[in-house]
Amino acid sequence: MKLFDMIIMCLRNLWRRKGRTLLTVIGVIIGCCAIIVMISLGQGMNAAMDNMLASWGDLNAITIYGNSRYIWVGDGNSNSEDKPKLDEEALEMMKNLDHVETVFPKIEVDSNYVTVTAGKNGRYKANWIEIYGVDFSALKKMGYVPEQGDYPSGDDTLHTLVFGNEAAYQFRDSKKRGQNSYTYKQMLPDGTWSEPFFDPMTESVQIYINNTKKPNDDGTYQSGGRAYEFKMTTAAVLEQDNDWQTVYSLMIDMDFAREIINSYNRLNNVKDATEPEFSQIKLWVDDINNVDAVETILSDLGYNTSSMASQRKSMQGQLGVVQMVLGCLAAISLLVAAIGITNTMIMSIYERTREIGIMKVLGCFISNIRVVFLMEAGMIGLLGGAIGTVISFIISAVMNTLGNDTFANMFGIYTDGSSPISIIPIWLVLLALAFSTVIGLISGFYPANRAVKISALEAIRNE
Amino acid sequence: MSFIEVTGLRKIYRLGQEKVYALKNINLKIERGEICCILGTSGSGKSTLLNMLAGLEKPTRGDIIINGVNIAKLSERKLARFRQENTGFVFQSYNLIPQLSSLENVGMPLMFKGWSRRKRDREAKKMLAAVGLKSRMKHRPNQMSGGQQQRVGIARAFVAKPNVVFADEPTGNLDTKTTADVMELMVKMCREHNLTLILVTHDLDIAKYADRIVHLIDGDIHSDELNKAVYDPFTEKDGDKSRQPAS
Numbered sequence: 106m107k108l109f110d111m112i113i114m115c116l117r118n119l120w121r122r123k124g125r126t127l128l129t130v131i132g133v134i135i136g137c138c139a140i141i142v143m144i145s146l147g148q149g150m151n152a153a154m155d156n157m158l159a160s161w162g163d164l165n166a167i168t169i170y171g172n173s174r175y176i177w178v179g180d181g182n183s184n185s186e187d188k189p190k191l192d193e194e195a196l197e198m199m200k201n202l203d204h205v206e207t208v209f210p211k212i213e214v215d216s217n218y219v220t221v222t223a224g225k226n227g228r229y230k231a232n233w234i235e236i237y238g239v240d241f242s243a244l245k246k247m248g249y250v251p252e253q254g255d256y257p258s259g260d261d262t263l264h265t266l267v268f269g270n271e272a273a274y275q276f277r278d279s280k281k282r283g284q285n286s287y288t289y290k291q292m293l294p295d296g297t298w299s300e301p302f303f304d305p306m307t308e309s310v311q312i313y314i315n316n317t318k319k320p321n322d323d324g325t326y327q328s329g330g331r332a333y334e335f336k337m338t339t340a341a342v343l344e345q346d347n348d349w350q351t352v353y354s355l356m357i358d359m360d361f362a363r364e365i366i367n368s369y370n371r372l373n374n375v376k377d378a379t380e381p382e383f384s385q386i387k388l389w390v391d392d393i394n395n396v397d398a399v400e401t402i403l404s405d406l407g408y409n410t411s412s413m414a415s416q417r418k419s420m421q422g423q424l425g426v427v428q429m430v431l432g433c434l435a436a437i438s439l440l441v442a443a444i445g446i447t448n449t450m451i452m453s454i455y456e457r458t459r460e461i462g463i464m465k466v467l468g469c470f471i472s473n474i475r476v477v478f479l480m481e482a483g484m485i486g487l488l489g490g491a492i493g494t495v496i497s498f499i500i501s502a503v504m505n506t507l508g509n510d511t512f513a514n515m516f517g518i519y520t521d522g523s524s525p526i527s528i529i530p531i532w533l534v535l536l537a538l539a540f541s542t543v544i545g546l547i548s549g550f551y552p553a554n555r556a557v558k559i560s561a562l563e564a565i566r567n568e
Numbered sequence: 569m570s571f572i573e574v575t576g577l578r579k580i581y582r583l584g585q586e587k588v589y590a591l592k593n594i595n596l597k598i599e600r601g602e603i604c605c606i607l608g609t610s611g612s613g614k615s616t617l618l619n620m621l622a623g624l625e626k627p628t629r630g631d632i633i634i635n636g637v638n639i640a641k642l643s644e645r646k647l648a649r650f651r652q653e654n655t656g657f658v659f660q661s662y663n664l665i666p667q668l669s670s671l672e673n674v675g676m677p678l679m680f681k682g683w684s685r686r687k688r689d690r691e692a693k694k695m696l697a698a699v700g701l702k703s704r705m706k707h708r709p710n711q712m713s714g715g716q717q718q719r720v721g722i723a724r725a726f727v728a729k730p731n732v733v734f735a736d737e738p739t740g741n742l743d744t745k746t747t748a749d750v751m752e753l754m755v756k757m758c759r760e761h762n763l764t765l766i767l768v769t770h771d772l773d774i775a776k777y778a779d780r781i782v783h784l785i786d787g788d789i790h791s792d793e794l795n796k797a798v799y800d801p802f803t804e805k806d807g808d809k810s811r812q813p814a815s
């Protein structure tokens with residue numbers, strides 16, 4: 106029997122019982138819609154989560170924290186002596202790891218060590234500002250973009266400063282009192298941003314190392330003397346970005362940071378002072394899928410690591426549970442539809458017992474009979490899948506238009522309000538079509554086997 | 569070797585604990601071109617014999633060799649192929665597919681053989697013309713009389729140019745006048761193509777069209793004799809003595 110003839114026969118049989126076929130197809134449509142919509146909600150949640158994480162930081166990056174007393178990471182029992190050192194040797198090792206594209210070490214200068222002043226006679230003061238020693242030549246590669254000025258260049262950048270976008274707002278005006286002595290970045294009524302007290306690009310900036318033996322009344326410290334004061338040149342103010350560490354802080358040359366720490370230790374007679382280590386190394390990995398592998402290697406070596414990818418993984422795990430529950434609910438409706446198909450096909454076999462017998466007597470291969478029945482069941486599935494997909498797109502569009510809040514609250518799902526709550530990717534369409542067809546075929550399997558077992562004799566017996 | 573050779577054929581049905589011997593021990597040889605009537609009352613085993621000759625039922629014991637092939641030993645698929653190539657069927661209740669036109673009904677055996685629609689429609693048209701239903705090609709079975717339906721059935725049985733045609737009470741549902749028409753048509757088509765026709769009936773009037781009458785009683789051959797007065801509608805002449813039964 107030719108395939109074309111079998112298709113015609115299959116369609117003719119479906120058409121013969123239009124009403125019943127339609128009802129069965131509707132069952133599949135409902136099941137298919139349920140699955141597509143539920144999965145599309147899951148896709149929406151994932152997209153919203155990725156958006157959110159991307160706004161927090163770079164998904165390809167891993168941060169390795171040093172043994173700073175400020176950062177508490179890990180199991181809580183972490184003893185700094187157990188931890189490997191974050192020194193030049195470690196940096197070299199990380200650089201040579203597979204998939205690592207770039208490394209960006211930082212040395213954190215304790216905000217307690219220095220005071221930064223600006224303006225005439227040091228009118229503007231920042232006592233608790235974060236200062237990081239970095240490799241200036243890597244700034245561009247790291248994605249820091251100057252808003253004003255340019256990347257530090259030239260032979261001598263030892264006393265060059267780079268301001269984080271809001272670093273200048275950390276300075277207070279020592280000639281004012283109370284609230285007026287502080288400022289912060291805010292949107293003004295006319296749509297522009299508020300200005301800091303001074304323009305960091307033009308005003309002179311100094312750093313001095315605190316002498317902890319000479320405290321001021323307000324808890325700050327006086328300078329350790331002329332030898333501990335440095336006049337800085339500002340090269341750039343960076344654009345706003347998602348690195349929360351650098352937005353409010355200053356960046357200086359790595360060697361200068363080491364010099365400051367050593368000078369502070371000398372000035373204040375710190376005991377057990379050691380050569381400064383990196384407080385943090387940021388790694389960029391070539392692909393987001395390799396982040397996990399690299400991070401595992403490093404954390405196995407004992408480093409404190411953190412990445413958006415690991416956060417993403419745990420969040421995905423939580424979302425996965427929600428999606429699984431939704432998917433199971435949807436799967437139940439498709440299961441019901443599958444039972445409907447089986448039922449329809451069995452009914453159809455009872456009606457067609459004689460016809461099947463005649464076909465057998467006239468020399469039809471039983472494989473052909475089986476194929477025709479499977480085709481009918483598969484066709485019901487495919488038809489339901491196709492119509493269900495179209496309807497799903499409509500439902501999805503309605504949900505996305507009607508607004509995130511209503512539906513998000515209804516289903517208790519996470520949304521950030523900016524991405525659509527229901528996303529139907531092309532693979533989902535193909536998957537739904539294939540899945541409903543396969544469901545149809547599976548549902549038709551038992552009836553088709555019954556059909557081929559019908560005895561030709563039984564069927565053509567004279568009544 | 570005869571065209572059909574049946575040796576030691578036995579069929580036992582089990583009804584609960586009881587064994588029913590539908591056929592006890594049948595030995596039969598039928599030649600090519602012979603019109604053979606299997607005559608018997610209800611329960612004589614005549615239908616069982618026909619079913620087994622057509623390969624619709626497996627014998628309990630014995631061999632059925634048709635055209636050199638032992639069909640009792642064929643697989644389901646090979647049997648289907650065998651039916652496509654060798655056999656035609658005429659049923660008492662016509663057994664046409666109600667949803668199909670007579671043209672499509674006649675073309676069905678060719679469809680199972682894998683012929684294209686164009687080719688099988690051409691053959692089916694020829695056959696319908698041969699049975700005098702040229703004007704009924706697009707009609708559905710329920711738009712036709714019993715006699716017409718049975719003629720469609722005959723066209724369907726002959727369309728694939730089989731070697732043997734089985735007819736199970738082909739006129740059981742027809743009136744006397746139509747019965748004669750249908751029987752004459754079948755005999756004529758068999759003679760034209762030199763086909764073997766196996767006719768199962770309980771009706772002696774039908775049996776008179778056959779060359780040979782095998783009388784079954786209780787699963788055994790009671791008598792097997794040549795029809796001394798073959799009713800030949802074409803020559804209107806009785807008995808062709810040159811045709812001899814094989815056994």
